[in-house]
Amino acid sequence: MADLLIELFSEEIPARMQSRAREDLKKLVTDGLVEAGLTYASAGAFSTPRRLTLAIEGLSAHSPTTREERKGPRTDAPEAALLGFLRSTGLTKDQLQARDDKKGQVWFATLEKPGRPAAEIVAEVLETTIRNFPWPKSMRWGAGNLRWVRPLHSILCLLTDEAGAQVVPLTVEGIASSNQTRGHRFLSPEPFTVTGFDDYAAKLRRAHVILDASEREAAIRQQADNIAFARGWEIVADAGLLTEVAGLVEWPVPLMGVIEDRFLDLPPEVLQTSMKEHQKFFSARNPKTGRIEGFVTVANIETPDDGATILAGNQRVLAARLSDAAFFYENDLREAKAGMGHWAEGLKSVTFHNKLGSQSDRIARIAALAREIAPLVGADADEAGEAATLAKLDLRSSMVGEFPELQGIMGRYYIAAAGKPQAVADAARDHYSPLGPSDDVPTAPVSVAVALADKIDTLTGFWAIDEKPTGSKDPFALRRAALGVIRLVLGTGVRVGLIGLLSNALTQLYVLARERNAFASLPDYSKLASSDVVEVIFAEQFDFATPPENVFWLQIGSKKALRAKAQLSTWLALSSPVYPLGERVTDLLSFLHDRLKVYLRDQGIRHDIIDAVLAQPGNDDLVLVVNRATALNDMLKTEDGRNLTQGLKRAGNILAQAEEKDGVEYSFGADEKFAETDQERALFAALDTAEPAIRQATKAEDFPAAMSAIAALRAPIDAFFEAVQVNSDNQILRRNRLNLLSRIREAGRQIADFTKIEG
Numbered sequence: 001m002a003d004l005l006i007e008l009f010s011e012e013i014p015a016r017m018q019s020r021a022r023e024d025l026k027k028l029v030t031d032g033l034v035e036a037g038l039t040y041a042s043a044g045a046f047s048t049p050r051r052l053t054l055a056i057e058g059l060s061a062h063s064p065t066t067r068e069e070r071k072g073p074r075t076d077a078p079e080a081a082l083l084g085f086l087r088s089t090g091l092t093k094d095q096l097q098a099r100d101d102k103k104g105q106v107w108f109a110t111l112e113k114p115g116r117p118a119a120e121i122v123a124e125v126l127e128t129t130i131r132n133f134p135w136p137k138s139m140r141w142g143a144g145n146l147r148w149v150r151p152l153h154s155i156l157c158l159l160t161d162e163a164g165a166q167v168v169p170l171t172v173e174g175i176a177s178s179n180q181t182r183g184h185r186f187l188s189p190e191p192f193t194v195t196g197f198d199d200y201a202a203k204l205r206r207a208h209v210i211l212d213a214s215e216r217e218a219a220i221r222q223q224a225d226n227i228a229f230a231r232g233w234e235i236v237a238d239a240g241l242l243t244e245v246a247g248l249v250e251w252p253v254p255l256m257g258v259i260e261d262r263f264l265d266l267p268p269e270v271l272q273t274s275m276k277e278h279q280k281f282f283s284a285r286n287p288k289t290g291r292i293e294g295f296v297t298v299a300n301i302e303t304p305d306d307g308a309t310i311l312a313g314n315q316r317v318l319a320a321r322l323s324d325a326a327f328f329y330e331n332d333l334r335e336a337k338a339g340m341g342h343w344a345e346g347l348k349s350v351t352f353h354n355k356l357g358s359q360s361d362r363i364a365r366i367a368a369l370a371r372e373i374a375p376l377v378g379a380d381a382d383e384a385g386e387a388a389t390l391a392k393l394d395l396r397s398s399m400v401g402e403f404p405e406l407q408g409i410m411g412r413y414y415i416a417a418a419g420k421p422q423a424v425a426d427a428a429r430d431h432y433s434p435l436g437p438s439d440d441v442p443t444a445p446v447s448v449a450v451a452l453a454d455k456i457d458t459l460t461g462f463w464a465i466d467e468k469p470t471g472s473k474d475p476f477a478l479r480r481a482a483l484g485v486i487r488l489v490l491g492t493g494v495r496v497g498l499i500g501l502l503s504n505a506l507t508q509l510y511v512l513a514r515e516r517n518a519f520a521s522l523p524d525y526s527k528l529a530s531s532d533v534v535e536v537i538f539a540e541q542f543d544f545a546t547p548p549e550n551v552f553w554l555q556i557g558s559k560k561a562l563r564a565k566a567q568l569s570t571w572l573a574l575s576s577p578v579y580p581l582g583e584r585v586t587d588l589l590s591f592l593h594d595r596l597k598v599y600l601r602d603q604g605i606r607h608d609i610i611d612a613v614l615a616q617p618g619n620d621d622l623v624l625v626v627n628r629a630t631a632l633n634d635m636l637k638t639e640d641g642r643n644l645t646q647g648l649k650r651a652g653n654i655l656a657q658a659e660e661k662d663g664v665e666y667s668f669g670a671d672e673k674f675a676e677t678d679q680e681r682a683l684f685a686a687l688d689t690a691e692p693a694i695r696q697a698t699k700a701e702d703f704p705a706a707m708s709a710i711a712a713l714r715a716p717i718d719a720f721f722e723a724v725q726v727n728s729d730n731q732i733l734r735r736n737r738l739n740l741l742s743r744i745r746e747a748g749r750q751i752a753d754f755t756k757i758e759g
Helices: 015-035 079-089 118-131 197-206 213-230 239-246 268-279 308-337 341-349 359-377 381-390 398-402 409-417 422-430 445-464 478-492 498-515 558-574 581-602 607-614 622-636 639-662 678-699 703-711 714-723 731-749
Strands: 002-010 042-048 051-059 066-074 097-101 104-113 152-161 164-167 175-178 180-182 191-193 253-258 282-286 291-299 351-353 534-537 552-555
Touching: 002 015, 002 118, 002 180, 002 197, 015 042, 015 051, 015 118, 015 213, 015 239, 042 213, 066 079, 079 104, 118 152, 152 180, 213 239, 213 253, 213 291, 239 282, 253 308, 268 282, 268 291, 268 308, 268 409, 291 308, 308 398, 308 409, 341 359, 351 359, 359 381, 359 445, 359 498, 381 422, 381 445, 409 422, 422 445, 445 478, 445 498, 445 581, 478 581, 478 622, 498 581, 581 607, 581 622, 607 622, 622 639, 622 703, 639 703, 639 714, 639 731, 678 703, 678 714, 678 731
Parallel strands: 152 175
Antiparallel strands: 002 051, 002 152, 042 051, 066 104, 097 104, 152 164, 180 191, 253 291, 282 291
16 A cells, blocks of 8 residues: 655645635546546645645555456357457457357457556546646646646655655656655745655645645634734634635735724725725724724735734735725715715616616616515515615615625615615615525515515516526526525515515516517507596406406596506506416416425425425415425324325325216215214214314414314224225215215315325
8 A cells, every 4th residue: 555645836826716626636636546446545635825735545556457258249240240349359369269158159358457556547647637627717838738727837746655755757748747846935945855745744834834724724713813812803704715815825924904093984894895805804893892993914924024014015005995995985975965866867777687677677666566565574665665766776886886795785874874764774785685595584674575575576577588597507596586585584474475476576577668668569558548548447356367358448537547548558468478477477486486395305394295285275475385384294204194194195096086987076965874884983073073173273374283183083094994995886885985085185185285295
């Protein structure tokens, strides 16, 4: 057994690429070695800005000799078939053997592949890996054809066993392998030789290089926390920035600086974002004031003046950056206090999507939806509408133009500066949430109303123009929007019928589209004679399923002309084949259900249980769906629940077969007077008790109680099937028993469609 050490030494590798590169190097080399017949005990990959390293322990010294028998053509086959077989095996005819087979004599070839030394295999695998390394971006340099993320300088490749270390001979584009590497670019630039991984790691540390990225992260975190603590400050945690900075330095030296007083009144998010994006600084917060008052920069070098010169240079650059931020912020505040009308006007020329209009159009739709949702979530409709109207205006601000990731956050500051209620200002910050599965869900009523309206408008808009996710492609993040709707509804317990919301959102979208003449090819039914204006009257409510020819008319006075014309125009447009509203709503609700299945699966609820619940009425109320699914899931974890499910499914299957055979529906008329056995009478009695209990519990949405009530049917159902023949020769008994099974089926249907439950 031997140990293998590989180092690929280059110019600085971008920090964002290092983690993936470590894993790629490990996978490509180990897969190649195993495919060639070598085995190994363990492997570890490491990276610094200038090197990728792979250490493999317990590598076998040789690949094994292999022997393979290959069957060829019959001995009396045409000569061409034999020649083809010989070419594929690399043998001659006298090396073949003729053996008896079921169809006569057949040629067999024995192929023996001798084992090879590990060094030979390593050289081949490593060269292939280097030449085909999957960098996201790569470059060529000099006169060679090799591509690498940055110019590759050296290759270290050592095999170490009991006899000592040997260099694996390898040359790639003029770069020959060796046992040499270099330390820190400035602190220890001279080359040195190594004999194995332990020697390599120890000498690198003495040469001011910490090989392990996680160790560099820990060192940065600890030293930064220590120097912040010494000043009474605390470092604002940022895992992504920590990983990035650890990929920028080989010998981290954290240094602390102070932000000038003139910048301390900037919002903390502005300070953090500016320092992170431009300077890769960590923010330091003063817990006494709650303000960001300092920063930590991580140098890659130790200096005689303990970093004073580095800090001074960084302070000058930071002052320039924050001066720009302060300028943007002050200008934005003036616009905000003036009412933000200029921003609102500017959004009219900002296209959201060429088929969905401008950002201004979208804001109008979201505001209307937010007003509709507000009463459902306990928010004031006027506040929700105002919040939706203002929430996206910061997209035209200078600060968001510089730092797009601050959208919404800056809106909160600007809306508050304009003197609006705090709930309206908070909605600007919160309405984008939740952005991902770990993001917090807003709970303030106005924020929830605007956040729901924003995500529903996104979904309905792209559904209306047939831009749905396909496979792994989701360019408009519609799956994320759907998950956001689900988490908002479930996280706040909002009882909302999604069918109504989706229908209204699509209606508004279409009306606005017609106003922009997006559907100019349709007849314009809104141009009615002013003296002969009519109003569409529906039987009960605005029913999109009713075709236009079934609408009856009533002449009305001209004072209702505007509303009548709008209703008529909308109605006829939405009823046209160009815009099948019902199909889109159904399809979009199905999409939301699919995302709900994924979400609940992560909560431990099986997909078939969710399907069983979604088959029930009210499946557009996600809170109701989840409550049902949770109670059913808990019941099915018990033995009684599982056995009851089998009984309900058996009753449903027998009934379905009989109804298909007889061409009738057995759903009424079970009479206890026709019961012949005690088991039948016991089942009648159990159903008489369970049915009203289930009905009352489901009406009250007390699903655990409903599950308990139906669980009481388990024993009577089991006893019934054991003792009673349903399909009796006596047709009166048969019909009565089938109708009794119908009562069982209907009892189950009050809770879920048990036929969809697997197993």
